[in-house]
Structure formats: structure tokens, C-alpha cells
Amino acid sequence: MSAAYAYARPQERRNVQPRHIEIVTTRAQRRARPKAFYAVLAVSAVFALFLAQLMLSIVVSDGAYQISSLQAQQNQLSRTEQGLAEQLDLLASPQSLAQRAESLGMVVGTSSPAFLRLSDGALVGTPVASTGTAGALGADGGLVANSLLVPGSEAEISPTTSETGGAPAQNAAAGSVASSDGALPSPTTR
Amino acid sequence: MNSSRNTRSRLAAAVLALLAVVLLFSFRLVDIQVVRAAELNEQSLGKRSVAVPTYGVRGNITDTNGVLLASSVDRYDITASPKVMYALADPSNTKPIDYVAQIEDLAAATGETVEAITASLSANPDSDFAYVHKLGTLEVLEAVKALKIPWVYSEVHPSRTYPNGAVAGNLIGFIGTDGPQMGMELDYDSCLASTNGSSTYEKSKDGVRLPGSTVTAKEPVDGGTLKLTIETDLQWYAQEQVAAQAIAVGAEWGTGMVVRVSDGHIMAAVDYPSVDPNDVNGVPNTALGSLAFSTPYEPGSVFKPITAAMAIDQGLATATTQVIAPGRIYFPNGQYIKDVWAHNDIHLTLAGVLMNSSNTGISKFTDMMSQQTRYDYFKAFGIGTKTGVGLYESAGSLPKTSDWDQITNLTIGFGQGVSATSAQLASVYQTLANNGVKKPLTLVEGCTMPDGTVTDLPDTTSTQVVSEYAADQTVAAMETIVTKGPLSRQLTIPGYRIAAKTATAEVAENGVYGDERIVAIAGMIPAENPQYVVIVTLGKPDIMKTSAAAAVPFKNIMTQVIKTFRIEPSATPAPDMPVTW
Numbered sequence: 001m002s003a004a005y006a007y008a009r010p011q012e013r014r015n016v017q018p019r020h021i022e023i024v025t026t027r028a029q030r031r032a033r034p035k036a037f038y039a040v041l042a043v044s045a046v047f048a049l050f051l052a053q054l055m056l057s058i059v060v061s062d063g064a065y066q067i068s069s070l071q072a073q074q075n076q077l078s079r080t081e082q083g084l085a086e087q088l089d090l091l092a093s094p095q096s097l098a099q100r101a102e103s104l105g106m107v108v109g110t111s112s113p114a115f116l117r118l119s120d121g122a123l124v125g126t127p128v129a130s131t132g133t134a135g136a137l138g139a140d141g142g143l144v145a146n147s148l149l150v151p152g153s154e155a156e157i158s159p160t161t162s163e164t165g166g167a168p169a170q171n172a173a174a175g176s177v178a179s180s181d182g183a184l185p186s187p188t189t190r
Numbered sequence: 191m192n193s194s195r196n197t198r199s200r201l202a203a204a205v206l207a208l209l210a211v212v213l214l215f216s217f218r219l220v221d222i223q224v225v226r227a228a229e230l231n232e233q234s235l236g237k238r239s240v241a242v243p244t245y246g247v248r249g250n251i252t253d254t255n256g257v258l259l260a261s262s263v264d265r266y267d268i269t270a271s272p273k274v275m276y277a278l279a280d281p282s283n284t285k286p287i288d289y290v291a292q293i294e295d296l297a298a299a300t301g302e303t304v305e306a307i308t309a310s311l312s313a314n315p316d317s318d319f320a321y322v323h324k325l326g327t328l329e330v331l332e333a334v335k336a337l338k339i340p341w342v343y344s345e346v347h348p349s350r351t352y353p354n355g356a357v358a359g360n361l362i363g364f365i366g367t368d369g370p371q372m373g374m375e376l377d378y379d380s381c382l383a384s385t386n387g388s389s390t391y392e393k394s395k396d397g398v399r400l401p402g403s404t405v406t407a408k409e410p411v412d413g414g415t416l417k418l419t420i421e422t423d424l425q426w427y428a429q430e431q432v433a434a435q436a437i438a439v440g441a442e443w444g445t446g447m448v449v450r451v452s453d454g455h456i457m458a459a460v461d462y463p464s465v466d467p468n469d470v471n472g473v474p475n476t477a478l479g480s481l482a483f484s485t486p487y488e489p490g491s492v493f494k495p496i497t498a499a500m501a502i503d504q505g506l507a508t509a510t511t512q513v514i515a516p517g518r519i520y521f522p523n524g525q526y527i528k529d530v531w532a533h534n535d536i537h538l539t540l541a542g543v544l545m546n547s548s549n550t551g552i553s554k555f556t557d558m559m560s561q562q563t564r565y566d567y568f569k570a571f572g573i574g575t576k577t578g579v580g581l582y583e584s585a586g587s588l589p590k591t592s593d594w595d596q597i598t599n600l601t602i603g604f605g606q607g608v609s610a611t612s613a614q615l616a617s618v619y620q621t622l623a624n625n626g627v628k629k630p631l632t633l634v635e636g637c638t639m640p641d642g643t644v645t646d647l648p649d650t651t652s653t654q655v656v657s658e659y660a661a662d663q664t665v666a667a668m669e670t671i672v673t674k675g676p677l678s679r680q681l682t683i684p685g686y687r688i689a690a691k692t693a694t695a696e697v698a699e700n701g702v703y704g705d706e707r708i709v710a711i712a713g714m715i716p717a718e719n720p721q722y723v724v725i726v727t728l729g730k731p732d733i734m735k736t737s738a739a740a741a742v743p744f745k746n747i748m749t750q751v752i753k754t755f756r757i758e759p760s761a762t763p764a765p766d767m768p769v770t771w
Contacts, residue, residue: 082263083328089258089353094426108427110745112684113752125685125759143433144426146355147469 095146239392244406245348246384249413251362251374253422254455254635258353260362260375260467265349266331268300268323268342272311275341292339296322299333325349356466357426360480361418361459361581361633364467372478373467374634377580378416381637381646385411414639416646419455419632424448427750429460431743432726436462439739440732445482445612446743448751449620449723451714453650454629456579457722457751459483459613479582486586486609487729490695491547491737492712493605495622495664498540500567501555503626503660509667510539512771515551521596527553530694541667542769545675547692549604556603561591564603570628570655571618573610577631578649586610605695612710616725619712622668623720626661628653665689666767669717673764677711680741683749685759687717690744692737697730707735711744715751716760722751 114125251260300323363373387410436444444462543551574588668689690713697706714720
């Protein structure tokens with residue numbers, strides 16, 4: 001049945017002037033059509049996200065390495081600081097100071113204490129020159145032990161002394177002279 | 191028909207298979223996520239996580255100015271793996287190591303001997319752990335690290351150091367292998383002690399800490415800082431002085447104390463022999479603590495001012511009250527007491543009794559008061575009671591009045607038949623110097639915890655033991671010892687008024703007083719308004735058995751006290767107080 005009908009159609013077509021028909025999309029339809037731009041945008045956004053994520057984790061783990069190395073550095077520095085502070089405390093110990101002071105020829109004044117009052121420059125007490133033998137340390141270099149002051153260690157290196165073995169140098173007096181009796185001995189400044 | 195049935199049964203089979211798979215997976219899921227979750231987590235963590243002990247730091251001990259007396263430092267134990275060492279040295283390796291040379295390098299870096307290191311390493315060749323060097327300093331650690339020996343490792347070992355050595359060593363104590371021993375380290379461990387914490391983090395394959403993986407299980411807690419009342423430089427100087435004189439006169443032991451009058455704070459408390467807490471090996475046990483606190487002795491004449499003060503406080507005497515001191519006071523049983531020097535009846539004032547240190551003279555004042563009265567005064571001055579400072583201190587002994595026989599009844603008045611520590615005597619002189627007001631002897635200013643809270647604050651209770659008048663009269667009487675006494679020349683510091691009392695106490699051994707003496711001088715400066723008390727005691731000197739032996743360190747320490755605390759010279763000279771009549 002259908003075959004017979006199909007046979008007749010071409011006949012008709014041949015006679016009828018064929019009309020060119022085209023579907024015209026409305027503006028709304030055109031607008032609703034998916035755009036490649038968005039697809040590209042979406043896909044690249046996803047890729048950007050992945051990339052950002054990747055970068056972020058690279059930065060984070062790089063940060064971890066940085067933290068790790070900085071922590072190691074901090075450790076090292078605080079160790080060094082501790083070591084230096086230890087050395088400083090040792091150098092500041094009375095034993096070390098007394099030894100250094102006496103090697104410079106200084107003595108402990110045991111005769112008569114006297115003070116110079118800074119507020120009015122008054123001399124309080126009767127100053128008496130200390131005797132040369134008034135060192136606080138005995139011949140054996142002190143009776144209060146400090147086993148940390150190992151001879152030869154850095155804390156023990158004696159300060160530069162004059163060749164006379166620690167006796168006050170003669171020319172040292174020139175630097176600081178009392179201008180008159182009882183007055184402040186002051187260095188000559190220029 | 192046929193084909194549709196086929197389809198259905200295929201579908202059913204597929205569904206069943208799917209169900210079976212889902213069931214299997216869910217079973218596995220539950221098994222992993224729930225049943226064995228803990229065990230598996232542990233296994234995986236064990237591979238990645240690293241547990242690190244975090245050390246709390248033991249608190250420091252400082253002096254009154256913040257100078258470190260004891261501080262915590264990191265030391266490093268150098269360790270090694272003998273197993274790894276022998277494996278690396280295996281001749282079949284492409285590049286076997288020469289461990290003999292490496293051990294020599296290690297010995298040079300650590301200061302150990304090659305033999306010691308070899309012995310430690312070869313003790314157990316299969317072990318992964320052996321000590322090469324314990325408690326090395328940072329320099330040792332760096333020297334060892336520079337060697338880059340693959341089988342050598344290091345561990346942090348928190349340790350303790352005492353930068354000022356033996357200065358106040360007898361007070362500070364030390365840390366032994368079992369923790370704090372002796373001294374403040376032990377007495378105030380609750381302040382100083384720290385608590386270690388723990389934390390874990392996860393590491394990557396190359397050992398780097400994974401970000402955000404640190405889990406702190408327990409925070410470490412640092413110890414508090416203990417502040418003592420000690421003045422380090424003065425303490426050192428006093429220690430030098432006492433030690434030098436103890437050696438010079440052949441004394442068995444010596445003590446010295448400097449106490450601030452206004453609040454009883456101990457500026458210096460020294461002992462001879464002294465101990466360096468950095469190295470206590472070989473120090474006899476008796477020298478580890480503080481003799482000034484732990485060892486009571488019959489103090490002798492330094493007790494006389496107590497008797498004088500109580501007589502004045504009772505209204506029975508003044509500094510110029512006149513008595514006749516006989517050469518000897520006899521008892522019905524034939525025993526007697528006498529003075530150090532032979533004399534007939536002499537006319538002395540109370541000041542003169544103190545100046546001449548007359549036993550018979552002070553006994554005249556003792557006789558003015560009942561036993562109970564005197565006992566109560568001694569008790570109030572702190573005799574027979576611990577000062578509360580600590581340091582294994584002794585209370586000394588003040589016999590009950592019922593135990594006083596007729597001799598003891600008088601001898602206690604001049605310090606025989608009774609015993610006290612140097613610390614207790616320092617406290618007595620603080621009371622006399624402070625207008626009769628006793629302040630508790632104090633060695634600790636406080637403990638500051640890391641969060642800023644301050645504990646262990648000193649007790650500031652004041653006790654009026656004798657009246658201001660009695661205390662001042664006694665001090666004025668004691669000043670005659672320095673201005674007119676036999677040791678006047680040795681004790682005088684030009685420009686300063688000093689009150690002091692000397693003592694040459696007999697030492698009872700096996701119940702009999704023998705040749706041994708304990709000599710002491712206790713005093714205060716400036717006499718018109720005392721600010722500091724100094725007491726020096728030398729035990730059993732061989733060469734000089736009189737109080738003159740203590741004069742040198744006493745005067746030198748006094749001078750140093752003047753310089754340290756900037757005491758201005760006295761404005762007026764000492765009044766001329768009659769000592770005879």
C-alpha cells in the first residue's frame with residue numbers, strides 16, 4: 001500500500017514548484033542555544049581549579065620544607081645562643097673576674113672604704129691607698145673553686161697584660177689626673 | 191517466549207552477582223573502617239609518625255640581683271650503632287669503611303680515649319645503641335657532626351650548670367643522677383621541677399614534617415625561677431675570706447653569714463670547706479651541705495649579749511649597771527666557773543663585762559633572773575628552734591630548765607651547755623640590731639612560675655623579743671668591744687662605728703672540755719643604726735685558738751659589706767661608755 005502511494009508523490013513533486021522552506025529560529029530560541037564559550041569557560045575553570053589546587057599543595061609542601069629548614073636553623077641558633085650565654089655567665093663569675101682583675105694589677109681595698117658621691121662630687125670617707133698585697137686571691141689563684149673554668153679554655157684566656165706581669169703601667173697615670181686635692185680625677189678629653 | 195525467559199534469568203544472575211559484590215565490598219568496608227580501624231590506623235601511623243619527647247626546662251636559681259647561680263642547659267649524648275658500623279665495615283662492601291680511623295677521630299672530637307669508645311662499641315656488636323660520650327657540650331656535638339660518620343648519632347640530654355662554681359655551692363645543692371640532691375635544688379624542687387611533654391608528627395619519606403600533622407599529646411611545663419637573697423659577689427668574697435683564714439689557722443671548718451637587719455634576708459652564707467656543684471666527686475659528705483645551718487655547736491661568749499639584753503629588758507640593768515666580777519664563782523660541790531684570765535674581784539659595768547667577756551661578771555646578771563624567764567627569752571630569740579630556712583638545718587639544743595644543774599644554770603648565760611647554729615646566732619644578732627624586732631631568717635625571695643605567679647614568698651612576721659631600749663643598750667655595750675676591747679685594733683674600720691662580740695668557746699668532746707676551741711665574732715654595722723649583721727666562726731683552729739683568729743675575715747667582710755651596700759661613714763664618733771668603776 002504504501003509503495004503505491006510513494007510512487008505517485010514524485011509525480012506531484014515534478015509538477016509543483018518546490019518551495020524553499022527554512023525554520024527561522026526566534027530570538028529567544030537563539031539565545032537559549034548552548035554556547036561553546038561557556039563550555040570552554042567551564043572546562044577551563046575546572047582545569048584552573050585543579051591547577052590552583054596543585055600549585056597550592058606544591059606551595060604548602062614547599063612551605064613545609066622551608067619550615068623544616070628554618071626550624072633546624074632556629075634550633076642551631078638557639079643552641080649557639082645558649083652556648084654563648086653559658087660562656088658569658090662563666091666569664092662574669094666572680095672567680096673569673098677576680099683573676100682577670102688581679103692579672104691587671106688590681107687589688108681589693110681592705111683598709112678604709114671611701115666613696116665619691118656623684119650627686120655633689122663629695123668625697124665620703126677617708127681614702128687610703130691599698131697595699132700592693134691586698135689581692136683577694138691567694139697565691140693559688142682563689143679558694144672558691146669553679147671547675148668550669150678549665151685552664152686553657154676560652155673563658156680562661158687571660159686578658160692582654162703588660163710585660164711587667166700585670167703591674168700597673170707607669171704611663172697609665174698620665175691619662176687620668178686629679179686636678180686638685182679631693183677633686184674628681186678626670187681623663188683629659190679633647 | 192523462550193528468549194524473554196533467557197533475558198530474565200540473565201538479569202537475575204547479574205543482579206545477584208552485583209548484590210554479592212556489593213555485599214562483599216560492604217563487608218570489607220565495615221571490616222576495615224570499623225572492626226580493624228584502630229589497629230590499621232596504628233600500623234600506618236607507626237610507619238609515618240614520629241614521637242618526640244618535648245622537654246620542660248628546669249627553673250633557674252638566681253641571686254637577689256638576677257645573677258644565675260644554677261641554670262638548665264642542653265648537653266648532648268653522642269651515641270652510635272655498632273651494628274651499622276660493623277655492617278658498613280664488611281669487606282664484601284664495594285667501599286668498606288675504616289672504623290678504626292673513625293674511632294680515632296671520634297676520640298679526638300669527644301675527648302674520650304680510643305680504648306673507652308672501642309670497648310663501648312664492641313660490648314654488643316649486634317646492638318643498635320651504644321654510648322660514645324655522655325653530656326657533651328655544643329662544641330663536642332659540632333666537632334662530632336663535622337666528622338660525618340654515618341653510624342654516629344646524638345641525643346639531647348638536658349643538664350644543669352652552675353656558672354659561679356662553688357659560690358653559694360653549699361646552699362644551692364646539685365643534681366645527681368637520681369634528681370636533686372641537697373640544698374635549694376632539693377628543698378625547692380616543687381618550684382624548680384619541670385614536666386616533660388610529648389608530641390607526634392608525621393614525616394614524609396625524606397623525613398620532612400608533613401604540614402599540619404603535629405599532634406601535641408602533652409604540653410611540657412617549665413619550672414619556676416627561684417630567687418635567693420644572696421649577693422653573689424659578696425658571697426664569693428666572704429667565702430674567700432673564711433676559707434683563707436680557715437687554712438691559715440688550720441681550722442677544721444668555718445662559717446660566715448651576712449644578714450640584712452631590716453628584714454632578716456641572708457646576703458651571704460658561707461661554709462668552709464665549700465663545694466662546687468659542677469663537680470661533687472670526691473667531696474666528703476659532710477661538706478656537701480651548709481654547716482652554717484646544719485651544725486650546732488656550743489657558741490660561747492657570743493651568747494653574753496642575749497643575757498645582757500634580757501636583763502635590761504627586765505628592767506634589772508642598763509649598759510652601765512655596775513657589778514663586781516669575782517675571779518671564780520664556786521659551787522657547793524667544789525666546782526667553779528672562772529674567766530679566761532686570772533683576776534681578783536674587778537669592778538665592771540655591764541658594758542665592761544661584755545668588753546672583757548667576763549664569765550663571772552655575766553653570771554651576776556644571770557643570777558638576777560629566774561630560770562624560766564631566761565629560758566623564755568632564749569626561746570624567743572630562736573635558740574632551740576629551727577630558723578625555717580631549710581637546708582637540713584638543725585634546731586640546736588636548749589635544755590629544759592629542769593635539766594639545768596647549778597653550773598649549767600650559769601654557763602648557759604655565756605653559751606656553754608647549750609648549742610646553736612651559725613644561722614641561729616645570726617638571727618639573734620639581727621634581732622638585737624633591729625631594735626629587738628626579730629624577722630624570720632630568709633634565704634628565698636620567691637619563686638616565679640612561667641605564668642608569672644609568684645609563690646614561696648618570705649614570711650615577714652615581726653616578733654618583738656626585747657624592747658627597743660634593751661636592744662639599743664646591748665648594741666651600745668657591744669660597741670665598747672670594738673672601741674676599747676683587746677681586739678680593738680683588728681676590728682676598727684676608720685670612720686665607721688661597729689658593735690661586735692667575740693667568742694672563744696670550748697668544745698666538749700666525749701663529755702669533757704678539751705683543748706679544741708670554736709672561735710667566732712658576731713657584730714653589726716653601723717652601730718648607731720645597724721643595717722647589716724656579720725658573723726664569722728672558725729671550728730677547731732690549730733694555730734690560733736682565740737677569737738683573734740676570726741678578726742681578719744670579720745673585718746674584711748665588714749669592709750666589703752660597706753662597699754657593696756654603700757654604707758656611709760658614721761656622722762658621730764662612738765660615745766665613751768664606762769666599762770669599769
